[in-house]
Amino acid sequence: MLSFGHAVYYGLGGFLAIHAINIIARNKFAIPLPLVPLIGGMAGLIFAMLLGWVSTKRSGTAFAMISLGLAELVASSALILRTFFGGEAGVSANRTKVLRLFDWSFGPQIQIYYLVAAWTLIAVIAMYALTRTPLGRMCNAVRDNPERVQFVGYDPHVIRYFAFCFAGFFAGIAGALAAINFEIANSAYLGAVQSGTVLFATYIGGVGFFIGPIVGAIFVTLLSLGLSDLTQVWQLYFGLIFIAVVLFAPGGLTGLLMMHWPLIKAGTLGRMIPAYLIAFVPTLAMLVGFILCVEVIVFHMVHAGGDSHIKAFGIPFDAENRGVWGIATVLLIGGFFIARMTWKMIAARWDDALNEARAKGVAA
Amino acid sequence: MSNAIELHGVEKTFGITKVIQNIDLKVAKGERHALIGPNGAGKSTTFNLISGYMKPSSGTILLNGQDISGLPPFQINRRGLSRSFQVTNVFAKMTVWENLRCAVLWATGHRYAFWKNVDNLPEVRERTAQILQDISLVARRDVPAGLLTYAEQRALEIGITIAGGADVILLDEPTAGMSHAETERAVEPIRRLTEGRTLLIVEHDMSVVFGLADRISVLVYGEVIASGTPDEIRGNKKVKEAYLGEEAA
Numbered sequence: 001m002l003s004f005g006h007a008v009y010y011g012l013g014g015f016l017a018i019h020a021i022n023i024i025a026r027n028k029f030a031i032p033l034p035l036v037p038l039i040g041g042m043a044g045l046i047f048a049m050l051l052g053w054v055s056t057k058r059s060g061t062a063f064a065m066i067s068l069g070l071a072e073l074v075a076s077s078a079l080i081l082r083t084f085f086g087g088e089a090g091v092s093a094n095r096t097k098v099l100r101l102f103d104w105s106f107g108p109q110i111q112i113y114y115l116v117a118a119w120t121l122i123a124v125i126a127m128y129a130l131t132r133t134p135l136g137r138m139c140n141a142v143r144d145n146p147e148r149v150q151f152v153g154y155d156p157h158v159i160r161y162f163a164f165c166f167a168g169f170f171a172g173i174a175g176a177l178a179a180i181n182f183e184i185a186n187s188a189y190l191g192a193v194q195s196g197t198v199l200f201a202t203y204i205g206g207v208g209f210f211i212g213p214i215v216g217a218i219f220v221t222l223l224s225l226g227l228s229d230l231t232q233v234w235q236l237y238f239g240l241i242f243i244a245v246v247l248f249a250p251g252g253l254t255g256l257l258m259m260h261w262p263l264i265k266a267g268t269l270g271r272m273i274p275a276y277l278i279a280f281v282p283t284l285a286m287l288v289g290f291i292l293c294v295e296v297i298v299f300h301m302v303h304a305g306g307d308s309h310i311k312a313f314g315i316p317f318d319a320e321n322r323g324v325w326g327i328a329t330v331l332l333i334g335g336f337f338i339a340r341m342t343w344k345m346i347a348a349r350w351d352d353a354l355n356e357a358r359a360k361g362v363a364a
Numbered sequence: 365m366s367n368a369i370e371l372h373g374v375e376k377t378f379g380i381t382k383v384i385q386n387i388d389l390k391v392a393k394g395e396r397h398a399l400i401g402p403n404g405a406g407k408s409t410t411f412n413l414i415s416g417y418m419k420p421s422s423g424t425i426l427l428n429g430q431d432i433s434g435l436p437p438f439q440i441n442r443r444g445l446s447r448s449f450q451v452t453n454v455f456a457k458m459t460v461w462e463n464l465r466c467a468v469l470w471a472t473g474h475r476y477a478f479w480k481n482v483d484n485l486p487e488v489r490e491r492t493a494q495i496l497q498d499i500s501l502v503a504r505r506d507v508p509a510g511l512l513t514y515a516e517q518r519a520l521e522i523g524i525t526i527a528g529g530a531d532v533i534l535l536d537e538p539t540a541g542m543s544h545a546e547t548e549r550a551v552e553p554i555r556r557l558t559e560g561r562t563l564l565i566v567e568h569d570m571s572v573v574f575g576l577a578d579r580i581s582v583l584v585y586g587e588v589i590a591s592g593t594p595d596e597i598r599g600n601k602k603v604k605e606a607y608l609g610e611e612a613a
Contacts, residue, residue: 134469134485135478141466144455150437151415151447152528153470162476208457 001056001160002064005071006171006198011190012047012074013040013172014179015085018093021180025097032101037119037176044172048165056160059146063160071195078187090186093179106180116177123170124214130166131210139163200238204245206252215254230313233298266357275349279342282335289331292317296325366429368393368532368562369414369445374423374433376409376586383409384586387423391579393531396563398573401583402607407566408450410583411536414564415447416440427532442470446530450537450566452517454524456510460501463509463520465492467527491527498557499523515546519553526557533558535565539572551576574598582607 017040024031055066078085085091096107104111130136138159141149146156179185188194197220205216223241227234249256263269295312299319303310308320317324369391376384384406391397399407412418414425416437425433432440455463465482468491474480482488496502499519504512509520522538538554539547551572554565567573573580574594581591584606590597597603 129481130478132481132483133478134474134480134482135476137462137482138466138469138476140458140462141455144457145453148449148453148455148524149466151441152467152524153438153441155436155438158476162478166478 001059001163002199003067003164003167004064004192004195004199005067005069005074006167007190007192007194008051008071008074009044009048009168009171010175010178010194010198011078011185011187013037013044013175014185014189015091015175016040016043016172017176017179018091018183018185019084021093021095021098022091024099025094028099030099032099033095033106033180034101034115034118036098036180037173040176040179041169041173044175045165045169047172048168052161052164052168056164057157059142059156059160068192071190071192075187075190075192078190085187086185088187090184092184095180095183112181116181119173119177123173127166127170128210135159135162200242204242204252206254206258208251209254209258212252212254216252219253231295232302233294236294262357262362263353265362266353266360268353268356271353272346272349275342275346279339279346282338282342284335285331286335286339289328289333289335292324292328293332295319296328366393367391367426368395368428369564370426370429371410371414372424372426374410374413374420374425376406376413376418377421382586384413384420387583387586387588389581389588389591391532391562391564393428393562394560395578396558396565396576398577398580399564399566399583400568400570400573400580400607405583406586407583408536409586411447411534411564411566414440415445415534441528441530444530445532445534446525446528447534448521448525448536448538450540452514452521454509454517454520457508459506459508460512460520461492461496461505464495464523464527467524468492468495471528471530491529495523495527498526499553515542515550518542518550522554522557530561532562532564535563535567537566537568539567539569547572 017036020031020036020039021033023029024036051070055063055070058066079087095112096105106112106115131140138149138154139162141154142156142159142163149156149159175185175189178189201216201220202213203216204219205214206212220238223238224234227237231237245252251258260269260272263272291312295310296319299306299308299310308318309316310319311317367390369389371387371389374384374387374389375382387406387410389399389410399410401407409418413420414427416432416435416439419434423433424431427440427443427445430443432443432445455466458466465488468488469475469482472485472488472491474482474485474488496505499522501512501516501519501523504516509517512520518538518540522535525533525535535554539550542550547569554563555576565573565576567576577594579592580594580597581588582597582600582603583589589606590600590603592600
């Protein structure tokens with residue numbers, strides 16, 4: 001189920017967590033900070049239960065569109081309902097004002113880091129356990145073939161609804177953790193950008209695998225932190241990576257790795273490595289050429305007339321230098337044609353290696 | 365003897381096309397009933413109506429005396445009717461074991477449980493293992509269903525259909541697309557696995573139909589033109605003209 005509106009449950013979890021911290025601090029309730037994410041989770045769960053029944057009636061595109069509509073509805077009401085959402089400024093809280101546990105004030109960032117890590121671990125274990133239950137297995141069955149599910153006694157709508165509620169619960173926990181970390185919740189938590197980031201991470205990581213979204217989240221976070229230091233137009237590269245994954249690796253990064261498993265079992269993976277190394281050189285040349293072209297174009301579009309000695313990915317070069325333009329073009333076009341030959345070689349080797357794995361009965 | 369399935373004046377129209385017109389059909393409890401007829405006669409549509417895949421435009425369908433017309437498929441399934449599909453319809457990305465287990469979970473009362481470990485349910489495991497043995501796919505237990513051979517997929521299709529323990533089984537051309545040898549191998553398990561249950565089967569292979577069925581109904585242009593024992597059907601003049609022709613004479 002492709003949800004364009006998961007930030008709703010993330011954001012509401014965040015807002016509820018902030019309000020909870022304020023209420024706890026004001027009334028001196030005996031609730032320590034580590035339990036606040038549970039309040040966020042319950043908020044996510046309750047709103048998912050309220051809003052999910054309608055959207056889970058359909059799957060696929062219809063579900064995605066309904067989730068998008070609901071998300072926009074909630075996101076825009078965040079700016080209108082000021083008493084709860086605090087308008088544009090959002091709502092803030094002081095996380096150190098709640099009951100202390102074992103002398104942890106949760107003021108220092110490192111303590112928050114452990115709090116988030118602990119909750120993440122709990123959530124991952126809980127989600128994995130969920131996949132091993134009757135409901136979890138039937139969720140897989142609905143993804144695989146919703147029609148057949150109806151003829152073994154299950155209502156796919158109910159299964160989707162359960163899955164959606166659990167997803168809302170975990171999103172609520174995540175939102176609460178974010179709110180505790182930043183000590184603020186604002187309308188950006190609920191918006192399409194937030195939903196989009198989650199989707200990007202999930203798709204880049206790999207939709208069909210349990211560890212896919214985890215891999216994706218790590219990759220996307222590293223990328224956004226790393227790339228933004230290296231180049232101004234990091235979002236462009238980010239988008240291109242996303243497109244490349246969707247087009248060429250529908251199973252995501254995890255899918256790419258898992259493809260190699262039969263070869264490892266058959267012992268034919270070693271054959272692929274020389275092919276990969278050979279392909280790496282022209283592919284890298286093509287990418288360098290491409291990046292040079294992009295950076296030169298960006299310079300001329302955005303900073304035209306300024307100092308042409310620019311730096312991209314830590315390498316300084318002169319964007320006005322015709323020689324650089326020439327090298328960029330040669331690398332891009334030449335690299336592409338040579339790389340394409342090496343990709344064909346990889347495909348041929350792959351077929352051989354996989355056929356041998358099949359012959360040994362370790363691949364299907 | 366009471367009837368497992370009864371259709372009274374069932375009609376189905378798509379737009380202005382009347383695919384099923386006024387079907388009356390009775391399948392007695394415990395009998396093996398075959399539904400035959402030329403291509404496009406409405407056999408699969410009849411199955412779709414009985415199993416809830418489509419809603420009848422008019423008429424009533426009774427399952428063990430209860431009105432089930434218009435109910436969604438999962439509710440009809442819960443009342444003890446299970447069907448297979450003419451075009452193989454399994455969980456292609458899941459293993460044979462998981463396919464069968466999915467079909468066992470509701471019937472063993474685990475429903476939407478999210479607090480039980482699915483690998484830790486003895487009765488589910490035993491029942492799944494039993495079905496796996498019944499359809500002779502033990503050696504293929506952990507193979508994704510999409511990678512089975514065609515005949516194996518057909519066997520799995522039947523396995524999923526019977527796994528829930530329904531008393532009324534509908535099989536839609538279980539031997540469709542099989543070779544003669546494969547068909548012969550497929551019939552024996554069908555006979556064995558539907559022992560003591562009611563079976564309604566659509567089948568094109570006349571040797572299968574006449575060998576398996578206690579009673580046969582003939583469907584032509586969306587109407588039941590005859591219903592009776594294999595001998596009665598073989599001798600029926602209308603049936604000969606409309607369908608069996610020289611082949612069965």
